[in-house]
Amino acid sequence: MSARRSIEKAGKARGGGELPLVCTPLVGRTREALLEEVRAILPKKPDVLEWRIDFFEGIGRIPEAVEAGKALRALAGETPVILTRRSIREGGEKIPAGDDEVAALYEAACAAGVCDYLDQELSSEPRHMQRAREASRKAGIGLIASFHDFQKTPPGEAIFAKFTAAQAAGADVAKVAVMPRSLEDVLTLVQATLRGRTQLPIPLITMSMGPYGSLTRMFGWVFGSSLSFAVGKSSSAPGQVPIEDLRTVNAILRRSLGGAAP
Amino acid sequence: MSARRSIEKAGKARGGGELPLVCTPLVGRTREALLEEVRAILPKKPDVLEWRIDFFEGIGRIPEAVEAGKALRALAGETPVILTRRSIREGGEKIPAGDDEVAALYEAACAAGVCDYLDQELSSEPRHMQRAREASRKAGIGLIASFHDFQKTPPGEAIFAKFTAAQAAGADVAKVAVMPRSLEDVLTLVQATLRGRTQLPIPLITMSMGPYGSLTRMFGWVFGSSLSFAVGKSSSAPGQVPIEDLRTVNAILRRSLGGAAP
Numbered sequence: 001m002s003a004r005r006s007i008e009k010a011g012k013a014r015g016g017g018e019l020p021l022v023c024t025p026l027v028g029r030t031r032e033a034l035l036e037e038v039r040a041i042l043p044k045k046p047d048v049l050e051w052r053i054d055f056f057e058g059i060g061r062i063p064e065a066v067e068a069g070k071a072l073r074a075l076a077g078e079t080p081v082i083l084t085r086r087s088i089r090e091g092g093e094k095i096p097a098g099d100d101e102v103a104a105l106y107e108a109a110c111a112a113g114v115c116d117y118l119d120q121e122l123s124s125e126p127r128h129m130q131r132a133r134e135a136s137r138k139a140g141i142g143l144i145a146s147f148h149d150f151q152k153t154p155p156g157e158a159i160f161a162k163f164t165a166a167q168a169a170g171a172d173v174a175k176v177a178v179m180p181r182s183l184e185d186v187l188t189l190v191q192a193t194l195r196g197r198t199q200l201p202i203p204l205i206t207m208s209m210g211p212y213g214s215l216t217r218m219f220g221w222v223f224g225s226s227l228s229f230a231v232g233k234s235s236s237a238p239g240q241v242p243i244e245d246l247r248t249v250n251a252i253l254r255r256s257l258g259g260a261a262p
Numbered sequence: 263m264s265a266r267r268s269i270e271k272a273g274k275a276r277g278g279g280e281l282p283l284v285c286t287p288l289v290g291r292t293r294e295a296l297l298e299e300v301r302a303i304l305p306k307k308p309d310v311l312e313w314r315i316d317f318f319e320g321i322g323r324i325p326e327a328v329e330a331g332k333a334l335r336a337l338a339g340e341t342p343v344i345l346t347r348r349s350i351r352e353g354g355e356k357i358p359a360g361d362d363e364v365a366a367l368y369e370a371a372c373a374a375g376v377c378d379y380l381d382q383e384l385s386s387e388p389r390h391m392q393r394a395r396e397a398s399r400k401a402g403i404g405l406i407a408s409f410h411d412f413q414k415t416p417p418g419e420a421i422f423a424k425f426t427a428a429q430a431a432g433a434d435v436a437k438v439a440v441m442p443r444s445l446e447d448v449l450t451l452v453q454a455t456l457r458g459r460t461q462l463p464i465p466l467i468t469m470s471m472g473p474y475g476s477l478t479r480m481f482g483w484v485f486g487s488s489l490s491f492a493v494g495k496s497s498s499a500p501g502q503v504p505i506e507d508l509r510t511v512n513a514i515l516r517r518s519l520g521g522a523a524p
Contacts, residue, residue, distance in 0.1 A: 183456055183485055187449060194445055211522035215484060215515070219477055223445055245514045252507045253477070260473035 007048070007080075007117065007142060007173050007203055007226055020221030022246055023048035023082065024232030027055040031068040038075045041232035044243050048227060050082040051115070052092070052236055053105070059085070060097040062105050069114030082144065083115035090121055090148040091177075091237065099124065103131045110139035117142040119175070122165055133170045144205070145171035153178040153185035153208065159192035167202050173226070175205040177237065180212045189216060190223045197224025207239075214239040218249045222257065269310070269342075269379065269404060269435050269465055269488055282483030284508055285310035285344065286494030289317040293330040300337045303494035306505045310489060312344040313377070314354070314498055315367070321347070322359040324367050331376030344406065345377035352383055352410035353499065361386065365393045372401035379404040381437070384427055395432045406467070407433035415440040415447035415470065421454035429464050435488070437467040439499065442474045451478060452485045459486025469501075476501040480511045484519065 007021060024046040028034030034056065038049065051072060058064040073081060085102050086092025097105070106118055120132035122145050129145070136143040145166035153159075159176055166174030174196070180186045189208040196204050203226040208216040217228045217239060229236065230243040269283060286308040290296030296318065300311065313334060320326040335343060347364050348354025359367070368380055382394035384407050391407070398405040407428035415421075421438055428436030436458070442448045451470040458466050465488040470478040479490045479501060491498065492505040 187453055187456070187485075191449055194449070211519045212484075214518035215481055218514070218518070219481060222474075222477060223449075239518070241514070241518050245517070249511055249514055252480070252503070252511055256476035256480070256501070256503050256507070257473045 007144075007205070020225065020250065021047040021227040022243055022250075023050050023227050023229050024243060025050045025052050025229060025234070025236035025240075026072070027052050027234050027236055029055055029057050031058070031064075031071065034068060035071055035075060037233050038072055041243075042076070042079070044232055046079065046230070046232055046243060048080045048082060049076055050084050050119075050229070050236070052084050052086060054085045054087075054093040054095050059095050059105065060101060062101075062108050065105055066108050066112045066114060069109050070112055073114050080116035081114065082117040082119055083109055084119035084146075086119075086148070087121055087124070090123065090146075091150045099128055103128050106132055107135040110135040110141060113139070115141060117144050117173070119144045119146050120171075121145075122147045122162060122169065129169050142172040143170065144173040144175050145169050146175035147177070149178045150209065151179055153180050153188055156188050156192040156195070159189060159206075160195055163192075163196040163200055163202075163204060167200060171202065173203050173205060174200075177207050177209055178213075179210055179238075180208045183212055186212050186215060189213075190220065193220060193225055194223045209237055209239045211239060214241055217241055218246060219253060221250070222253065269406075269467070282487065282512065283309040283489040284505055284512075285312050285489050285491050286505060287312045287314050287491060287496070287498035287502075288334070289314050289496050289498055291317055291319050293320070293326075293333065296330060297333055297337060299495050300334055303505075304338070304341070306494055308341065308492070308494055308505060310342045310344060311338055312346050312381075312491070312498070314346050314348060316347045316349075316355040316357050321357050321367065322363060324363075324370050327367055328370050328374045328376060331371050332374055335376050342378035343376065344379040344381055345371055346381035346408075348381075348410075349383055349386070352385065352408075353412045361390055365390050368394055369397040372397040372403060375401070377403060379406050379435070381406045381408050382433075383407075384409045384424060384431065391431050404434040405432065406435040406437050407431050408437035408467075409439070411440045412471065413441055415442050415450055418450050418454040418457070421451060421468075422457055425454075425458040425462055425464075425466060429462060433464065435465050435467060436462075439469050439471055440475075441472055441500075442470045445474055448474050448477060451475075452482065455482060455487055456485045471499055471501045473501060476503055479503055480508060481515060483512070484515065 147162040163174040193206040206225045230246040409424040425436040455468040492508040
């Protein structure tokens with residue numbers, strides 16, 4: 001699939017590449033709602049779709065979930081799909097399935113060609129991270145190792161440590177989303193991202209959340225975040241801006257940066 | 263004049279105020295060109311105009327310059343005017359007048375009601391800073407003490423020291439414009455601005471220049487810069503973005519920030 005690996009490519013892009021990728025979350029609770037969401041969002045031309053499968057009621061029934069995923073995949077065409085089960089402790093939905101069942105679902109989804117990326121939380125058990133890594137490698141797709149803190153922003157050093165932990169876990173991309181309690185916190189996240197981009201080989205996806213954090217969703221790519229989540233139809237986290245606004249700001253930033261664009 | 267003191271007011275504005283003020287520079291070399299520039303810019307509704315009088319060929323002939331300023335003032339109506347002679351060492355034009363003549367011009371302009379603010383460089387001789395302060399106080403207008411570095415970005419501590427120096431000089435507003443050599447430098451300026459806003463009573467005008475620095479012209483207000491220079495007709499410094507782009511980004515930022523807007 002030509003769309004695959006686009007985040008890694010974007011992470012390495014320099015000098016007028018396609019950065020930042022804009023990703024819209026899909027939070028439909030049923031197959032029908034999910035596909036309706038894709039149909040509503042695709043005309044807005046997101047670069048990537050994220051299927052937040054913890055919102056999907058059928059998450060505990062693997063064949064049903066995989067079938068919905070295949071339908072999504074077919075509809076999405078060349079647009080890459082990230083498959084993400086976000087746990088409750090990192091801001092996700094309560095689901096009628098345990099971590100082992102999710103691991104099995106990830107494996108089945110990878111084998112069925114449902115997605116181009118898997119998102120696995122860094123806080124998950126090592127055996128689950130390993131299963132996700134193996135399933136993604138076997139399917140030739142990418143692994144995103146993620147970390148979320150909806151309460152606060154850890155110190156820059158701790159954020160940087162999440163990037164290196166993701167790399168050590170064999171991930172292709174590191175994702176960190178944290179909540180600022182001040183504008184200082186917003187700068188801490190941006191600073192850590194800049195350091196990570198300079199010192200690490202893997203692409204990063206970072207954001208500060210909430211109203212203040214919305215700034216990073218718009219200009220974070222300049223400092224090294226390869227992808228920004230924007231609202232296509234529904235928001236999946238606080239501070240996400242509408243895809244149209246993100247595109248508008250990105251175009252203006254790109255014009256202002258000129259040849260200095262990352 | 264009701265427009266007076268708007269920068270100070272903006273500096274104190276919180277919760278959906280009129281921040282950031284958008285200021286367009288005027289760089290006409292003749293009276294005619296200057297007034298033509300004002301006519302072209304006013305429909306774009308800048309919040310403030312800056313007359314860069316170092317571009318004005320008649321700067322050495324005080325009555326002529328004051329007369330042009332009065333015509334400008336009449337045209338500008340309620341839009342506040344900053345009167346600025348930028349020296350060569352801080353990025354300005356070569357002028358056929360010495361610092362004493364400029365001080366006398368400032369005094370005449372203040373007395374004639376030409377401007378709402380005077381811009382005096384922190385690097386000027388103490389006696390000239392004092393004359394500008396006295397002239398502005400006598401006329402009931404504001405004084406901006408400014409610092410520019412077109413070569414580099416000093417450390418955050420040094421930037422903060424410029425703010426306190428402006429305050430110590432009796433200025434109503436501190437302005438600092440510096441050139442980044444890296445994205446780190448951009449963050450240094452933003453960080454220092456945030457600290458200055460938190461710790462000092464006077465409003466700040468800050469910007470990082472050039473392509474990277476254009477970011478601060480767009481989102482710097484969130485971190486405490488009360489005013490941003492934008493291109494109405496002509497640019498007066500590197501990295502200035504068109505007024506239309508600035509307005510567009512500001513509207514989106516304000517919407518995203520919601521109640522968290524400074």
